[in-house]
Amino acid sequence: GAQQTERQLLTAELQIANKSYVSARSTLGHLDSGALSPNQKVRYYQAQIAANQGKASLPLIRAYIAQEPLLTGKAHQDNLDQTWQALLQLPPQ
Numbered sequence: 001g002a003q004q005t006e007r008q009l010l011t012a013e014l015q016i017a018n019k020s021y022v023s024a025r026s027t028l029g030h031l032d033s034g035a036l037s038p039n040q041k042v043r044y045y046q047a048q049i050a051a052n053q054g055k056a057s058l059p060l061i062r063a064y065i066a067q068e069p070l071l072t073g074k075a076h077q078d079n080l081d082q083t084w085q086a087l088l089q090l091p092p093q
Helices: 002-017 021-029 038-051 058-070 073-089
Strands: none
Touching: 002 021, 002 038, 021 038, 038 058, 058 073
């Protein structure tokens, strides 16, 4: 339930703080983002971005795009800028 979801989100945030990025990506992968509160969604997408360490990848870009409607003001503009920066860094397929 809600407590389990919050526990998993906190676990992922602690893993990121400890630079255990692979573990954090795994923990986040088990969370259902649709079941999160608006506050948890912001934390979830910020954790996704941190767990990808700024390396341009599809999961990183998906997190930026999903986070975009949750932000306002400067945070919203920064998110758009970071999305484009990540897109430009993607290797050609």
